[in-house]
Amino acid sequence: MYGRRKMHALLRRQGWDIGRDQTERLMRLAGVRGVRRSKRVFTTKSDPTAARPTDLVQRRFTADGPRRLRVCDVTYVATWSGFAYVAFVTDVYSRRIVGWNVASTLRADILPLQALDMAAWAAGGNLDGLTRHSDHGSNYMAMVYTDRIVELGAKPSTGTVGDSYANALDEAVNGLYKTELVRQRGPWRTVEQVELATLEYVWWWNNQRLHGELDMRTPIEVENAYYADIKAPPVLTQ
Numbered sequence: 001m002y003g004r005r006k007m008h009a010l011l012r013r014q015g016w017d018i019g020r021d022q023t024e025r026l027m028r029l030a031g032v033r034g035v036r037r038s039k040r041v042f043t044t045k046s047d048p049t050a051a052r053p054t055d056l057v058q059r060r061f062t063a064d065g066p067r068r069l070r071v072c073d074v075t076y077v078a079t080w081s082g083f084a085y086v087a088f089v090t091d092v093y094s095r096r097i098v099g100w101n102v103a104s105t106l107r108a109d110i111l112p113l114q115a116l117d118m119a120a121w122a123a124g125g126n127l128d129g130l131t132r133h134s135d136h137g138s139n140y141m142a143m144v145y146t147d148r149i150v151e152l153g154a155k156p157s158t159g160t161v162g163d164s165y166a167n168a169l170d171e172a173v174n175g176l177y178k179t180e181l182v183r184q185r186g187p188w189r190t191v192e193q194v195e196l197a198t199l200e201y202v203w204w205w206n207n208q209r210l211h212g213e214l215d216m217r218t219p220i221e222v223e224n225a226y227y228a229d230i231k232a233p234p235v236l237t238q
Contacts, residue, residue: 001180002210003034009216035179056157057133061169063093066223067123070098072112072134073170077182077194084194087115089132090173093226095211096219097173097202098122102195108142116145120152128153134170135159177201 002010008023027033063069069092077084085106089099099119103111112134120127132154134140140158149156181201188194210216217225 001035001184005212006034006210006216007032009210013210013216035184054157055159056131056155057159061092063091065226066091066093066096067127067130068093069131069133070119071170071173072115072132072140073174074106074112074137074139075174075177077186077188079188079190079194081190084188084191085111086174086177086194086198087112088170088173088177089115089119090170091219091223092169094219094222095214096206096223100198100202102191102198104191106139108139108145112139113145113148116148116152126153130154131157133157133159 004024008020072089074087087101091098099115101115206219
């Protein structure tokens with residue numbers, strides 16, 4: 001999966017005294033290179049008659065801690081038995097995938113709602129003060145979904161129609177999922193096969209994958225460091 005930059009970081013973490021240029025030369029000699037993304041495919045189906053929540057993010061995909069801002073999106077995987085639709089919920093601070101679901105339908109009460117409930121369960125069922133951001137897809141605008149967000153104490157937010165930058169982070173997660181898993185291990189036979197592979201991928205993403213946006217750390221490392229700092233005693237200065 002990794003290109004020169006992340007391969008170098010991984011080797012350094014494993015204890016190798018190696019430079020970036022040397023890493024690149026060794027990768028070239030071994031015939032190894034990082035995977036490349038393909039062109040983006042638009043999958044959002046909006047309902048022009050539906051009322052949309054305000055854009056509370058305004059392209060500012062930053063947070064000062066976990067459980068402050070989460071982004072959601074849906075992608076799809078073609079299988080021999082039909083499409084598998086995949087929903088992710090990602091924490092902006094740590095880039096950890098906190099909720100996900102794979103289903104053979106886009107229905108709001110099945111695909112995104114179950115991913116939302118998984119994320120809520122991990123937080124003890126309380127999302128007070130959290131902003132949940134998505135695109136304007138009809139499954140995210142459905143009443144059964146938006147009502148559940150409010151019930152959990154979160155604030156719904158949606159990106160501007162036709163503005164790819166308004167949903168850049170969640171689309172980046174989908175793009176990496178397609179690049180690092182879907183196109184590497186296909187063709188896919190069943191929805192269940194995609195579900196099992198996605199389970200493995202999410203664990204790898206959260207616990208082992210190095211993220212450039214996190215200074216080559218994993219999401220779990222970032223969250224553990226955050227909570228360790230909170231529990232640490234204050235530093236006294238003279």
